Amino acid sequence: MRLRDPITGLLFVLPMLVLFLIFRIFPTLGVAGMSLTNWNIGGDWNFVGADNYARLVNDANFWSSLRVTLVYTAIYVPLVVLVSLGSALLLNSVVFMRGLFRGILFLPYVTSFVFAGIIWRWIYEFDGLINGVLAKADVAPVAFMERSELVLPALAVVSCWKGFGYSMLILLAGLKAIPGSYLEAARVDGASAWQRLRSITLPLLKPALFFVLVIETISSFQVFDTIYVMTGGGPAKASYTLIYGIFERGFRFWEFGYAATWGMVLFAVVLVVSLIQRRFVGKENT
Amino acid sequence: MTLTATRPAARAGRRQPAPPPRRGGTWARYALLAVMALLTLGPFIAMLIVALSPRGKPTVPARWPESLTFDNIAQVLNASGFGQWTLNSLIYSAVSVVIILLTSSMAGYAFAKKRFPGRDTILWTFLATMMVPFQAMLIPLYVLVSDFGGADTFWGLIVPTLANSQAVFLMRQFILGLPDELFDAAKVDGASELRVYWTIVVPLTKPILATLGVFVFLWHWNDFLWPLVISQSDATRTLTVGLTVLKTEELQWSTLMSSAAVSAVPCLLVFFLLQRYLVNSIAMTGLK
Numbered sequence: 001m002r003l004r005d006p007i008t009g010l011l012f013v014l015p016m017l018v019l020f021l022i023f024r025i026f027p028t029l030g031v032a033g034m035s036l037t038n039w040n041i042g043g044d045w046n047f048v049g050a051d052n053y054a055r056l057v058n059d060a061n062f063w064s065s066l067r068v069t070l071v072y073t074a075i076y077v078p079l080v081v082l083v084s085l086g087s088a089l090l091l092n093s094v095v096f097m098r099g100l101f102r103g104i105l106f107l108p109y110v111t112s113f114v115f116a117g118i119i120w121r122w123i124y125e126f127d128g129l130i131n132g133v134l135a136k137a138d139v140a141p142v143a144f145m146e147r148s149e150l151v152l153p154a155l156a157v158v159s160c161w162k163g164f165g166y167s168m169l170i171l172l173a174g175l176k177a178i179p180g181s182y183l184e185a186a187r188v189d190g191a192s193a194w195q196r197l198r199s200i201t202l203p204l205l206k207p208a209l210f211f212v213l214v215i216e217t218i219s220s221f222q223v224f225d226t227i228y229v230m231t232g233g234g235p236a237k238a239s240y241t242l243i244y245g246i247f248e249r250g251f252r253f254w255e256f257g258y259a260a261t262w263g264m265v266l267f268a269v270v271l272v273v274s275l276i277q278r279r280f281v282g283k284e285n286t
Numbered sequence: 287m288t289l290t291a292t293r294p295a296a297r298a299g300r301r302q303p304a305p306p307p308r309r310g311g312t313w314a315r316y317a318l319l320a321v322m323a324l325l326t327l328g329p330f331i332a333m334l335i336v337a338l339s340p341r342g343k344p345t346v347p348a349r350w351p352e353s354l355t356f357d358n359i360a361q362v363l364n365a366s367g368f369g370q371w372t373l374n375s376l377i378y379s380a381v382s383v384v385i386i387l388l389t390s391s392m393a394g395y396a397f398a399k400k401r402f403p404g405r406d407t408i409l410w411t412f413l414a415t416m417m418v419p420f421q422a423m424l425i426p427l428y429v430l431v432s433d434f435g436g437a438d439t440f441w442g443l444i445v446p447t448l449a450n451s452q453a454v455f456l457m458r459q460f461i462l463g464l465p466d467e468l469f470d471a472a473k474v475d476g477a478s479e480l481r482v483y484w485t486i487v488v489p490l491t492k493p494i495l496a497t498l499g500v501f502v503f504l505w506h507w508n509d510f511l512w513p514l515v516i517s518q519s520d521a522t523r524t525l526t527v528g529l530t531v532l533k534t535e536e537l538q539w540s541t542l543m544s545s546a547a548v549s550a551v552p553c554l555l556v557f558f559l560l561q562r563y564l565v566n567s568i569a570m571t572g573l574k
Contacts, residue, residue: 008479009400016393017408019449023427024415030426043433090319094312103561104323107330110553110564112508114526118546119329122336122539129332161329166574173569193311215574222419225510229530243421250425251515260425267422274417 031267034260041254052261062262064237065245068152069269072241073220076156080216083160084167085209089197091168092175102172106165116162117229121145124154124230148238151231155239158226163219167212174208175201214277218270242266337543358544368545370520371528378513378524379506381444383499386453391495394457395487399469409458412451421511428515438518447512453498456571460494461487497567500560507552525549 035052039045056062087105091098108116123129124144131141144154178201186196202209224243227233233240233248240248242265250259338354341361362368396402397409427446436442468490472482488495513524523531529545536542557564567573 005400006402009396009402009405012392012396012400012479012483013402013405013408015389016412016449016454019389019445020412020415020451022430023446023449024418024423024451025411027423027426027430028415028418030430031423034426034429039429043429087319087322090315090322094315094319101319101323102565103557105326106561106565107554107557108326110504110557111550112510112526112553114508114510114529115546115550116329118529118533118542119333121533122543123329123332125539129328161326166568169565169568170572211572218419222421224421225526228510228514229533246421246424247511247515250428256425256429263422263425266419270419270422271417 031260031263034257035264037257038255039257039260041256045257048257052258055258056261056265061237061240061245062265065240065242065262066265068237068239069221069241069243072152072156072223072239073217075153076159076220076223077213077216079156080160080164080167081209081212084164084212085171087164087168088171088175089201091172102169105168108162109165111162113159113162113225114229116158117226120154120158120161120226121230145231146235148235151235151239155223155226155230158230159220159223162226163216167216170212170215171205171208174205178204210277210280214273217273221266221270221273242269333543333547336539337547339540341538341540358540359548362541362544362548367520367523367528367531368548371523371525372549374517374522375507375525377440378443378509379503381440382447382506383502385444385448386450386502387495387499389448390450390453390457390498391461391487391491392483393454394459394461394491395483397454397458398461398464399466412454415449416451424511424515431516437516438522440522442516443513443522443524446516447506447509450502452573453502456494456498456573457491459571460491464490497563497571497573500556500564501567501573504553504556 036047036049037045038048038051091102091105094101125131126141126143130144134141142150144150182200182204183196186200191199222243223241224247227239227241227244228247231239233244242262246259246262246266249255249262335351337358338356339351339358340353340355341358397405431437431442431446434442436445464487468486469482472486477485508526509524510526513522513527514530517523517527520528526549529542529549532545533542536545
């Protein structure tokens, strides 16, 4: 009876543990090791020390991809946080048909980024939906996918459309947890709607907002599917992100060692964001 | 697919109704909501219009086509690759759902209710892997799987995606909340461990298993990067990858939109049937 627990416990964990050791832990350690080799498609490799990192530092593509990733994050995160916060506030302020609107706004979340990419590629086409509407207003067509300064905002809109429903639901749950009596008391005291939002709702919503901010920041580093479908990293590498670099180095040029080096940078960036988040959330909870 | 942050604990306490909005603002709120809903639904409607527009005719945006046809949809359904991709996506998703539900509920049960050496270390390691983005380990994972002959095979496609820490944590949290007395009583009665798992753990976790199943299905049905690199022919290509192949070969938007529309049908079905569960479980658990 005493020994039964440890053995069965281990046996029950074993299938998942084996999966994790082989397909998560091993590749995680492997990416660090591979980044020190010149591993290629043939499977031949030599230890090359920090050569890949030296190459990375001198690779204009890499710096450009880092810049593109950060610019995309700077556009996407405020956009998606504002849209999801706005929709959550709106949904929370109505009663009649709330469920219907919540469902509609959440709908794109269940589809794939590839699906979103194909539809929006057409919407952005030179003779697509947006330009069709613009033409009615006698505005010259805009080539969203061919202009470097427009491609990242255009991609951010697609990701926002597809994904904001998730953050909206998290924020809505946070809003519902705010006791109505607080807002009622403030209203009785004569606080305006803006004052109530700024001094009561938003401070109480902080944990949920912070969670959304981190989740969306990390997901903005990981954007890939829509770029693959819609732009292929173009025009002129204007949407060539870190992940796209990993993919292209690995699966177009088959330079696994060098691609792993790009992977290490992504790992580092996401790790820093996660650690910052853990620190802050830890403080909130204590 | 990976969740790299922990959700803040839900606030305790009874939910109180929001104060009734004042009359004047109500119309403005509904007007704004209607605009949001239109912007959200617009792309779906546009997709359907293009998908149902006659082939060959230039699809004039922002104008209703003169006639609608199901020819494009029928053509897509009859196309050689499409059926195979759909079948592959179904296999990928269904097999993953079954195995992940099984392995994660077993692991979750052990983590929640068993004492064994290394338990907390293993759990902590699972948690730590959540911080590693999948794309960062993509290259070594691909080399590993293809070295063992997994490229363009179903096991190579499916097995590496079964290591799912979100699923394990969800199950552990849920099973932690089940009373210990249930398990003790079963043991006193002499039930075997497998029997306890099958007749107590599984039935009592049914609601959370159902929720998790829906999410795992959506994750796999919509998954792209891993299927893209590991499947190299129609034999194992999933629908998302197939759509991108089609996009490079097919110049007719009506065909592309029809394919996209058909590919989303299972997700939309899930949405219409289970929307309430999806919405509630995101609010309760932060499952993404």
